[in-house]
Amino acid sequence: MTVPLLTVDHLRIAAVRSGAAVIDDVSFAIERGEFLAVVGESGSGKTAAARAILGLLPPGLRRAGGQIELDGEDLATLSPRRMRTLRGPAVGMVFQEPMVSLNPAISVGAQMAEGLALHERLAKSEIRRRCLDMLARVQIRDPTRTFDAYPHEFSGGMRQRIMLASVMLLKPKLLLADEPTTALDTLTQREVLDLMVELARDHGTSVMLITHNLGLVSRYAQRAVVLQQGRLVETGSVQQILFSPREAYTRQLVEALPRRGVATARRAAGEPLISVRGLKVSFGGRQRLFRHEADVAAVNGVDLDIAAGETVAVVGGSGSGKTTLGRAMLRLIAPAGGEIRFQGRDVTSTHDREFRLASQLVFQDPYSSLDPRMRVGEIVAEPLRHVARLTAAERDRRVAAMLDEVGLAGLAERWPHELSGGQRQRIAIARAIVRHPSFVVADEPVSALDMTIQAQVLKLFGRLQAQYGFACLFISHDLAAVEQVADRVVVMQGGRVVEQGSRDDVFDHPQHDYTKALLAAAPVLDFARPTSVRQLG
Amino acid sequence: MRWHANTVIGGALMTLVLGTALTAAFWTPFDPLRVNLRARLQPPSSLFWLGTDEFGRDVLSRIMAGAGTSVVMALFTVALAVGVGVVVGCVAGYLRGWTDRVIMAVNDALLAFPGILLALAMMIVLGASKSGLVLALGLAYIPSVVRVVRGTVLSIREKEYIEASRVIGNSELYSMVRHVLPNAMSPVAVLATSMFGWVLLAESALSFLGLGVPPPAPTWGNMLAASRPYMETAAWLSIAPGVCIALTLLGINLLGDSLRDRLDPRMAHG
Numbered sequence: 001m002t003v004p005l006l007t008v009d010h011l012r013i014a015a016v017r018s019g020a021a022v023i024d025d026v027s028f029a030i031e032r033g034e035f036l037a038v039v040g041e042s043g044s045g046k047t048a049a050a051r052a053i054l055g056l057l058p059p060g061l062r063r064a065g066g067q068i069e070l071d072g073e074d075l076a077t078l079s080p081r082r083m084r085t086l087r088g089p090a091v092g093m094v095f096q097e098p099m100v101s102l103n104p105a106i107s108v109g110a111q112m113a114e115g116l117a118l119h120e121r122l123a124k125s126e127i128r129r130r131c132l133d134m135l136a137r138v139q140i141r142d143p144t145r146t147f148d149a150y151p152h153e154f155s156g157g158m159r160q161r162i163m164l165a166s167v168m169l170l171k172p173k174l175l176l177a178d179e180p181t182t183a184l185d186t187l188t189q190r191e192v193l194d195l196m197v198e199l200a201r202d203h204g205t206s207v208m209l210i211t212h213n214l215g216l217v218s219r220y221a222q223r224a225v226v227l228q229q230g231r232l233v234e235t236g237s238v239q240q241i242l243f244s245p246r247e248a249y250t251r252q253l254v255e256a257l258p259r260r261g262v263a264t265a266r267r268a269a270g271e272p273l274i275s276v277r278g279l280k281v282s283f284g285g286r287q288r289l290f291r292h293e294a295d296v297a298a299v300n301g302v303d304l305d306i307a308a309g310e311t312v313a314v315v316g317g318s319g320s321g322k323t324t325l326g327r328a329m330l331r332l333i334a335p336a337g338g339e340i341r342f343q344g345r346d347v348t349s350t351h352d353r354e355f356r357l358a359s360q361l362v363f364q365d366p367y368s369s370l371d372p373r374m375r376v377g378e379i380v381a382e383p384l385r386h387v388a389r390l391t392a393a394e395r396d397r398r399v400a401a402m403l404d405e406v407g408l409a410g411l412a413e414r415w416p417h418e419l420s421g422g423q424r425q426r427i428a429i430a431r432a433i434v435r436h437p438s439f440v441v442a443d444e445p446v447s448a449l450d451m452t453i454q455a456q457v458l459k460l461f462g463r464l465q466a467q468y469g470f471a472c473l474f475i476s477h478d479l480a481a482v483e484q485v486a487d488r489v490v491v492m493q494g495g496r497v498v499e500q501g502s503r504d505d506v507f508d509h510p511q512h513d514y515t516k517a518l519l520a521a522a523p524v525l526d527f528a529r530p531t532s533v534r535q536l537g
Numbered sequence: 538m539r540w541h542a543n544t545v546i547g548g549a550l551m552t553l554v555l556g557t558a559l560t561a562a563f564w565t566p567f568d569p570l571r572v573n574l575r576a577r578l579q580p581p582s583s584l585f586w587l588g589t590d591e592f593g594r595d596v597l598s599r600i601m602a603g604a605g606t607s608v609v610m611a612l613f614t615v616a617l618a619v620g621v622g623v624v625v626g627c628v629a630g631y632l633r634g635w636t637d638r639v640i641m642a643v644n645d646a647l648l649a650f651p652g653i654l655l656a657l658a659m660m661i662v663l664g665a666s667k668s669g670l671v672l673a674l675g676l677a678y679i680p681s682v683v684r685v686v687r688g689t690v691l692s693i694r695e696k697e698y699i700e701a702s703r704v705i706g707n708s709e710l711y712s713m714v715r716h717v718l719p720n721a722m723s724p725v726a727v728l729a730t731s732m733f734g735w736v737l738l739a740e741s742a743l744s745f746l747g748l749g750v751p752p753p754a755p756t757w758g759n760m761l762a763a764s765r766p767y768m769e770t771a772a773w774l775s776i777a778p779g780v781c782i783a784l785t786l787l788g789i790n791l792l793g794d795s796l797r798d799r800l801d802p803r804m805a806h807g
Binding site: 356361365369371372383428 | 698
């Protein structure tokens with residue numbers, strides 16, 4: 001090929017104060033029209049690398065060496081003024097968090113028009129026309145209305161499309177996409193990324209996709225760069241990286257991908273542990289000045305049985321009601337109708353102390369689910385308050401044993417904020433398990449974690465379940481994780497169960513269209529078939 | 538543990554103030570109440586280090602005696618406002634619904650009056666005395682504490698660790714005391730330290746209007762108030778209590794900041 005569009009040469013980024021390298025001696029190149037994936041876990045420096053290309057490093061970081069050459073121009077020698085003219089027409093960026101990357105106080109149209117007005121000399125009507133065209137191009141249903149609307153009126157997926165539209169409006173030569181779909185559910189993720197590929201192909205834009213999801217890499221990228229703690233581990237074609245990785249770390253990443261475990265026939269005979277009939281949960285509509293908006297049914301008539309020791313996965317996109325179902329089954333949200341039975345007793349509206357003590361919850365976000373002012377040991381010990389006749393010594397012993405079991409031995413005196421996300425999630429799991437519950441709701445327990453950490457936590461969870469035999473409602477939009485842990489799968493859409501069955505049945509012979517769509521959208525790495533690498537312009 | 542400049546300076550200033558107050562309980566250079574009309578309005582000298590006032594009383598002795606009264610009163614006032622405010626704010630924020638609406642309606646009505654006006658009205662009812670002053674100022678500052686606490690509690694009660702506490706089987710009261718309250722204390726600590734300053738000033742304002750601690754008992758506030766007519770001829774009369782109030786404020790604010798950082802495990806590095 002000819003001269004690459006972007007060459008990053010021996011790049012080094014260091015912290016201003018300590019001089020510690022965030023990116024150390026990293027080199028890679030992106031060809032024109034190429035789709036390059038930068039793969040790495042948190043702390044790998046992948047975001048810092050992207051920001052260095054834009055010349056927008058956060059205040060604490062600076063470039064300590066190396067070169068970044070874009071289209072023959074060395075970005076290091078450019079004046080800030082020249083750099084500004086490049087941002088937009090030459091390099092565009094889509095951020096991870098669509099909920100906060102659009103200015104809530106400015107209309108969508110005005111935000112989109114900003115770039116055009118800045119970089120091109122166009123009449124107002126022309127700008128408007130181009131914006132509307134681009135909104136239509138990213139499949140926004142009503143471009144004219146969207147143009148005058150404000151960001152809060154749109155869902156995460158729609159906002160990410162708007163973001164994409166406003167970036168692509170300037171036809172950049174290079175698009176930096178920093179985990180653009182991590183915050184979105186599987187179906188939306190697929191739609192947004194497909195769109196991004198199409199737009200990039202139309203405009204001949206090269207894409208640098210930063211992600212930790214190897215499924216996405218295999219589906220969209222042609223080449224990949226693997227980073228670990230600021231160092232380049234491996235670079236090569238996606239085929240080679242995924243199927244014959246040379247480096248141990250890459251192998252570890254690939255192996256961390258969830259795979260279908262052996263189907264366990266854990267189903268106990270007889271009465272289910274917990275059984276739900278016609279469960280309804282609705283959220284009151286907002287009380288406006290003169291009218292009461294209609295109630296929204298988040299869960300609308302769900303039937304579900306969970307046997308002792310069984311793992312039932314609930315899958316569905318955002319807004320499918322899966323989280324609400326989990327909360328309602330724990331009686332954290334009062335149901336509007338239906339019945340919940342625990343060991344044959346009706347616990348729907350009565351305050352059943354035994355049920356409360358036998359059920360637990362593991363949260364999605366390990367950062368907000370631990371009290372920042374309690375030490376790790378105190379957090380894990382707290383559930384034991386409600387265990388009768390437990391001496392302080394016994395309690396301490398159980399806490400220590402539990403911490404040992406989740407691999408956090410000796411950390412009892414630490415504060416949560418001193419630990420990593422994976423460690424925090426282990427604390428949350430320890431807190432849930434320490435009282436030996438018979439029913440645990442796990443609400444997206446690994447989706448906030450890195451791939452290798454996800455694998456470890458899922459494995460830990462499986463081991464604890466085998467050991468303590470609790471039943472589990474595993475809520476997730478990540479089908480790969482579900483495939484690994486679930487005995488049965490329940491698919492939810494719009495508050496209803498559209499399909500349920502054994503894991504193998506649902507994954508291998510999906511009946512409902514929504515299930516099929518979910519499965520098709522899931523970025524799973526299929527080891528049986530070679531990946532279909534998309535050929536771009 | 539590393540010693541920050543804040544902690545050292547704040548601690549030193551507060552030690553000085555409290556030490557002075559303590560010393561004054563046993564010894565002052567002169568009797569702070571003894572009138573000596575032959576030595577009226579003396580400028581600072583080797584005999585009267587900070588000069589004398591319009592009745593010939595030694596300013597240094599009065600500053601020392603006033604330190605106890607002023608600081609102790611301010612402490613009690615802040616304790617009262619924070620104590621009641623935190624409980625009421627917590628109840629409003631945690632229970633929400635009608636409880637919250639009623640409490641906040643009353644609270645907002647009280648907030649609508651300037652604190653000093655409220656205190657003034659109460660002083661008229663209660664009469665000028667030390668305990669009256671503490672009560673009046675304390676009540677006047679409760680609404681702002683309630684506001685701050687309620688807002689913080691509202692945001693904290695939505696955190697997942699509160700939900701986790703409910704799943705564990707903890708009672709609402711336990712969750713509130715063990716999880717919500719400690720996490721809501723940072724803004725209260727900031728508010729309490731600045732309130733300390735307002736109280737010292739408010740006391741002088743009320744004294745100025747004749748509703749503070751009744752003379753001849755010295756407080757920094759009433760000394761400042763009494764010095765006004767002599768500001769041009771005997772500046773030391775206002776400078777001495779003024780500097781004392783300023784230094785105490787500085788001390789308590791520095792100490793409050795460092796205390797808040799130290800109490801928060803996320804901030805206490807090293």
